[in-house]
Amino acid sequence: MTEHIVTSYDDELKALAIMITRMGGHAEKVLTDATQALNRHDEELAMRTINADEEIDRLEHEIEELAILMIAKRQPMAADLREVIAAIKISSDLERIGDLAKNIAKRAVAIQSETGAVKAALGIDRMSRIASRQLKDVLDSYTQRDVDKAMDVWHRDSELDAMYTSIFRELLTYMMEDTRNITFSTHLLFAAKNIERIGDHATNIAETIYYLSTGAPLREARPKKDASSFTPADYPQTDD
Amino acid sequence: MTEHIVTSYDDELKALAIMITRMGGHAEKVLTDATQALNRHDEELAMRTINADEEIDRLEHEIEELAILMIAKRQPMAADLREVIAAIKISSDLERIGDLAKNIAKRAVAIQSETGAVKAALGIDRMSRIASRQLKDVLDSYTQRDVDKAMDVWHRDSELDAMYTSIFRELLTYMMEDTRNITFSTHLLFAAKNIERIGDHATNIAETIYYLSTGAPLREARPKKDASSFTPADYPQTDD
Numbered sequence: 001m002t003e004h005i006v007t008s009y010d011d012e013l014k015a016l017a018i019m020i021t022r023m024g025g026h027a028e029k030v031l032t033d034a035t036q037a038l039n040r041h042d043e044e045l046a047m048r049t050i051n052a053d054e055e056i057d058r059l060e061h062e063i064e065e066l067a068i069l070m071i072a073k074r075q076p077m078a079a080d081l082r083e084v085i086a087a088i089k090i091s092s093d094l095e096r097i098g099d100l101a102k103n104i105a106k107r108a109v110a111i112q113s114e115t116g117a118v119k120a121a122l123g124i125d126r127m128s129r130i131a132s133r134q135l136k137d138v139l140d141s142y143t144q145r146d147v148d149k150a151m152d153v154w155h156r157d158s159e160l161d162a163m164y165t166s167i168f169r170e171l172l173t174y175m176m177e178d179t180r181n182i183t184f185s186t187h188l189l190f191a192a193k194n195i196e197r198i199g200d201h202a203t204n205i206a207e208t209i210y211y212l213s214t215g216a217p218l219r220e221a222r223p224k225k226d227a228s229s230f231t232p233a234d235y236p237q238t239d240d
Numbered sequence: 241m242t243e244h245i246v247t248s249y250d251d252e253l254k255a256l257a258i259m260i261t262r263m264g265g266h267a268e269k270v271l272t273d274a275t276q277a278l279n280r281h282d283e284e285l286a287m288r289t290i291n292a293d294e295e296i297d298r299l300e301h302e303i304e305e306l307a308i309l310m311i312a313k314r315q316p317m318a319a320d321l322r323e324v325i326a327a328i329k330i331s332s333d334l335e336r337i338g339d340l341a342k343n344i345a346k347r348a349v350a351i352q353s354e355t356g357a358v359k360a361a362l363g364i365d366r367m368s369r370i371a372s373r374q375l376k377d378v379l380d381s382y383t384q385r386d387v388d389k390a391m392d393v394w395h396r397d398s399e400l401d402a403m404y405t406s407i408f409r410e411l412l413t414y415m416m417e418d419t420r421n422i423t424f425s426t427h428l429l430f431a432a433k434n435i436e437r438i439g440d441h442a443t444n445i446a447e448t449i450y451y452l453s454t455g456a457p458l459r460e461a462r463p464k465k466d467a468s469s470f471t472p473a474d475y476p477q478t479d480d
Binding site for chain 1: 246301308317328332343415416421422423433
């Protein structure tokens with residue numbers, strides 16, 4: 001293999017990493033904007049956010065195409081192959097984060113006129129800030145190849161789960177207090193669930209970074225695993 | 241390349257396909273059992289279903305490890321590479337289906353003692369049967385490499401979305417009628433949403449089969465795309 005080909009492969013790996021970083025930036029922005037649209041009942045921002053998700057989908061296709069092309073053309077081995085596989089996996093998680101955030105923006109349009117939702121939406125806003133930080137930190141750990149930072153994100157996911165549990169109970173209480181609260185509370189319930197799911201995808205990305213750096217899958221059970229399996233009926237249930 | 245290596249690679253591809261089929265069978269069973277546990281308030285079945293998801297997770301790891309090993313060792317090109325990439329993508333969708341079904345089983349435990357949930361759960365059961373059929377058909381289309389059948393599954397997803405919309409409204413009505421219905425209705429709302437998401441994953445698999453057979457991504461917009469973006473507040477919102 002000539003020096004030229006090696007350099008070119010490195011360029012492709014760099015291009016892949018840049019696309020992941022750009023995709024991650026978009027996903028962070030869609031989450032922040034969707035939550036802001038929900039809190040301010042800003043229909044115009046919600047609409048822009050819904051449309052912005054397209055760019056994330058486009059980037060996922062581009063990353064996947066480049067990754068498959070690289071495998072076919074370069075036939076990478078070991079760490080190089082892991083880089084390419086990791087890019088496919090991370091872009092798939094970022095695409096789902098975009099979808100979940102977009103769904104929050106759609107709910108912002110749906111509950112537009114209901115002012116009773118304001119207080120309840122504050123909890124969603126707090127959750128969203130934590131999720132944004134998780135997403136930012138895990139993307140930084142990808143750029144810096146910092147496994148310890150990725151593991152911090154992985155361990156901190158329980159914080160989001162705890163907030164989700166608390167918001168879930170708060171929203172149930174609103175619904176029971178006044179039936180007029182039921183519709184918007186239901187939408188906020190799904191919004192909170194979406195942010196909890198976004199946290200899970202950040203955790204997935206942390207696991208991929210672990211695999212990328214060590215070559216082994218992370219076998220340790222997730223911190224929150226089954227924490228809510230046998231809880232009373234008014235507790236939320238985790239997805240994993 | 242010797243005859244021996246070609247045969248062995250074919251064997252690996254067959255092993256991959258068999259593991260996908262097995263994983264798909266498990267995912268179907270977890271969905272059916274979780275819904276039955278919900279309908280019959282069968283806590284013992286719910287517990288078995290929650291534990292059965294582990295086998296799906298194990299199979300996903302095995303498929304991914306074999307797929308990466310095959311890429312590294314065999315350096316497949318074109319259609320062969322697509323087979324391996326498709327296996328990774330399909331196993332990832334099946335793993336999510338297992339998680340979503342497991343979450344329904346957890347809710348079956350949570351709403352165990354609430355008899356008011358019986359009628360509402362019938363709609364969930366109908367949805368689950370449709371989702372099971374979608375999953376079965378898309379797995380058959382994978383085994384038979386039948387793109388037309390995969391496209392049928394893809395187009396039929398709107399049926400599940402319509403059922404979800406109907407159940408969503410029904411459950412909101414229950415909640416408004418009697419505050420004692422709120423807790424179980426919320427759990428059933430998430431169960432219905434999970435089945436709708438399972439349908440989306442069957443649709444993803446259909447798209448992967450299209451890519452596998454044609455070498456091109458399916459660019460056509462999904463049938464349900466944005467159908468509920470601007471609907472009134474008591475309508476559910478799609479995730480995509």
